Amino acid sequence: MANCAFPMQARRCVWWGGAARCATWAPSSSSTSGTVGAWCSSWPTRRRPRRNSWRAYRPCAASLCWGAEGVVAEREAKNPNLATGDVELRLTDLKIFNAAATPPIPVEDAGNEANEDLRLKYRFLDLRRDKLQRNMVLRSEVANVTRNYFRKNDFIDFETPILGRSTPEGARDYLVPSRVHPGDFFALPQSPQLYKQLLQVSGFERYIQICRCFRDEDLRADRQPDFTQIEVEMSFVRQQDVQAMIEGLMVELAPLADQTAQPPFLRLPFKDAMEWYGSDKPDLRCPLKIQDVTELFAGSDFNLFRVAADSHGQRRVRAVWFPGEEAGNTSRKVLDGYQESAKTLGAGGLPYLKWGKSQSVSRIAEGDAEKDGLSSSFKKFLTPALEAALRDHLQAPNEGLILFAVGTDDQTSRVLGDLRVRIAKSLAAAAELSKADPTPWFDKNAFAFLWVVDFPLFDWNEENQRFVACHHPFTSPHADDMELLEANPGACRAVAYDLVLNGYEVGGGSIRIHDADTQSRMFRAIGIGETEAREKFGFLLDALSYGAPPHGGLALGLDRLVMLLAGVDNIREVIAFPKTAQARCLMTDAPNAVDAKQLRELRIQSEQPQQYRAGVMFFESVPAELQAPISVLRTLSMNQASSTSTMVLDGEIVKVETTRIPGPGFED
């Protein structure tokens, strides 16, 4: 095979994100020899070498893992489009390490991407793709930069237990049964919160851990049941000390995404965040603010809005002003789309008012003339005075669009908070297409960091009719609000802060309670009595009574952070083996049923066998009118019987829960 020209650059080296990999073996000198290993996925049939020496490989040529040895030489026909297009490897040896079946999903980056369920099922192949390779490397870099940063700042890296104690409050725990102590359970940590506080009591003044956390709650694009946090805790600090430390880390991380972070980041009180942006994690890439226009409708004939104005602040009318001709000409169809999404967020409708320039001739002809380009869903209540007042109040002198929401602060914030960003994004995208400057609405290239501070200490929980800790029950109340702990918990502020980046909460933390007395008051406020507190958190109260230092910290969501640095909108793209929205792993099929023996050892009884036995009883005493369904049941195939089935009985569709169980069938 010597001197067999073998243009390696043409294949998997490229496929693999291979420019960098090729560089490791393709030196600039044209006379160096070396060995290289690589995969050849989907070895192109048309380019399959014809020489006899290659024939032997053809049965397994679909996708190969191979190694080649040869001499790097300058190519006769160079390809300027490839990083290594100037050189080729003149083979002296070629080994096929392993044949491969045709991949079920494309692993080339060019061309189509398979559906996500297939990508997840064959994650080991999906991970070969450049995009995911890059994301995984980025994630590793983020972790390394983080560890180095904190090490440089005298932090100590800890490992805290994964098998721990279930605690009340917060998310649902993942439970792990104890074999040694039948009937007792460990809980996987929702976060190592208590451990990191206890380590402060122990005198480790700077704690860092990159650790797994587990919460048994429903998933979102930015939420997995097991996820990774960068946990930080420090003694003798105020919130600005913690924030400065984290800002320093962001300064080092941002360059990984060719961005910069410029501390100090904006500090925005929670109250203002909700008032101006309708969110506790505002996306400041969009500068537009929500404004209160309730008073303008005080004497209006427009009942919907006037009622709010008469409600003494119970309900308000709030609005967002989108400036510009583009916004003013928003079509009815598009507005309907916005209204639909507003409705899914709980709005009754989406009142609007727009001043556009171009009006369609046909609509004017239909008598729907819009003089001055004015159009509104409540036009008949819109007096010239009101129009002028709105223009003045919203500082809306020219063309543009106003969207209104009416209701409680919660309702209007949710609707306008969502639309503010959504519409700004699409206006900016449209502006970009028409080569206009999109910046007034949305700067998609920005990295908009901010701190949201002064969170409330408590939230009122309707379901349980009591206050719950907004952040967690170890959060220090604001020094000025200590007496509100008992007097008016709802108004009590916390020394808690969230780090927000581009509309995502990437981190949250607080200054903790460091004395047992305040901690007890806190537990009382959320309905945890002395006895229960003693029982569940005795170790913490003990620890706090032995000279615990003032301390505080923060946890960063590593997955979200890497997601934003990678420029993707889903954390599955930055997790090697993620779960689906239904908290399932399509590759391993976890979670799965386990052996009866395993359950017995844990003294755990599965409900399914019990259901089956109930079925047997049912069969034995079956009344005549149920003979028919039973006969239908007997005809079900194994597949059909694996879940819920339907059958037609006397003209009616009947739903039947069926469970497949191992063992003898009905006939036996």
Add this chain to the structure above:
RNA sequence: GGGGUUGUAGCUCAGUCGGUUAGAGUGCCAGCCUGUCACGCUGGAAGUCGCGGGUUCGAGCCCCGUCAGCCCCGCCA
């Protein structure tokens, strides 16, 4: 738990008003070509239209149910 959306060849998708034998690209297989590098040319195989019912003379298309993926609400101290 609720709402929305998607499911057709290995993969990505099209499929009209319900009407003949369900198509395209890509991949796969075979042959030809060879300095190609998303090579090119010719031919071929490949479909439980997610699954189960129903309506109809007739269903990929309509109805009911169900499963799975995705997004959102609830939930996530």
